[in-house]
Amino acid sequence: MRAGVTLARTILITGCSSGIGHAAAHGLKERGWRVFACVRRPEDRDLLEAEGLESGLLDVASTASIEAGLADVLARADGRLDALFNNAGFGLPGLVEDLPTDALRATFETNVFGLHHLTRAVIPVMRAQGGGRIVQHSSGFGRHVMKWRGAYNASKHALEGLTDTMRLELRGTGIFVSTLNTGPVTSRFRINSIPHFERWIDWEASANADRYRSQLLPFLYESGPPALFQREPDAVVRRLIHAVEAANPRPRYHITPATHIAEALRRALPQRMIDAIAARL
Numbered sequence: 001m002r003a004g005v006t007l008a009r010t011i012l013i014t015g016c017s018s019g020i021g022h023a024a025a026h027g028l029k030e031r032g033w034r035v036f037a038c039v040r041r042p043e044d045r046d047l048l049e050a051e052g053l054e055s056g057l058l059d060v061a062s063t064a065s066i067e068a069g070l071a072d073v074l075a076r077a078d079g080r081l082d083a084l085f086n087n088a089g090f091g092l093p094g095l096v097e098d099l100p101t102d103a104l105r106a107t108f109e110t111n112v113f114g115l116h117h118l119t120r121a122v123i124p125v126m127r128a129q130g131g132g133r134i135v136q137h138s139s140g141f142g143r144h145v146m147k148w149r150g151a152y153n154a155s156k157h158a159l160e161g162l163t164d165t166m167r168l169e170l171r172g173t174g175i176f177v178s179t180l181n182t183g184p185v186t187s188r189f190r191i192n193s194i195p196h197f198e199r200w201i202d203w204e205a206s207a208n209a210d211r212y213r214s215q216l217l218p219f220l221y222e223s224g225p226p227a228l229f230q231r232e233p234d235a236v237v238r239r240l241i242h243a244v245e246a247a248n249p250r251p252r253y254h255i256t257p258a259t260h261i262a263e264a265l266r267r268a269l270p271q272r273m274i275d276a277i278a279a280r281l
Helices: 019-030 042-050 063-076 101-129 150-169 189-200 209-221 234-245 257-268 271-279
Strands: 010-013 034-039 054-057 083-086 132-137 175-182 252-255
Touching (some): 063 101, 083 101, 101 189, 150 175, 257 271
Parallel strands (some): 034 054, 175 252
């Protein structure tokens, strides 16, 4: 830090091209943070910069891109990073029995392995400066499951295990780790999952082709009403602000009524009954 100059708090956010990441970048900038809104594609970076944000290229599915993107952010931020919001991720709908193993690997590459690589690279920076905040964007599906979401459920459950362990291991370092468990939020998540479905799931050859035709395809390709209890991205941004600004942030933030209801059912009901309810959804 230069003498006599108070620098704004800095945060790196991944997956800022739309939805929650985009809203988080603007929301934190309005609160005085210096936001590095990172995306995969140069055209998305240009759009964010046209909106007045500082942006950068960082694809969490590429180790080289992670290292180059973080190095660029740190160079611009004088080597300091106060917070990291691991927001990037995608869904791959389909039944588990129709999910190629390589498709599961691809999901984990973005939702788990890339996130883990970036987080490990940031921890030494935060330790050297005496602290920081790491916020992991999980999901209600990191603690509960629904049909058709096996790859996403599995990746978020893996993220939960890594994050819970890391939170214990970083106690006393000044680095706080929080998890956001979001429910249905208005975004392009469903639309963005379609290319992954079309690439990996051969539904017409599935023994369950009729189920795809009657259940999943209408959900993916037809615009329907908002999900029950769906909220706008600002609901997530409010919890993110608390996670990066509060003196004592929570380990976990349940966001939207759906996640609170699911947690209550988890505590109150036996697994067989929870399975019976989830199977009907």
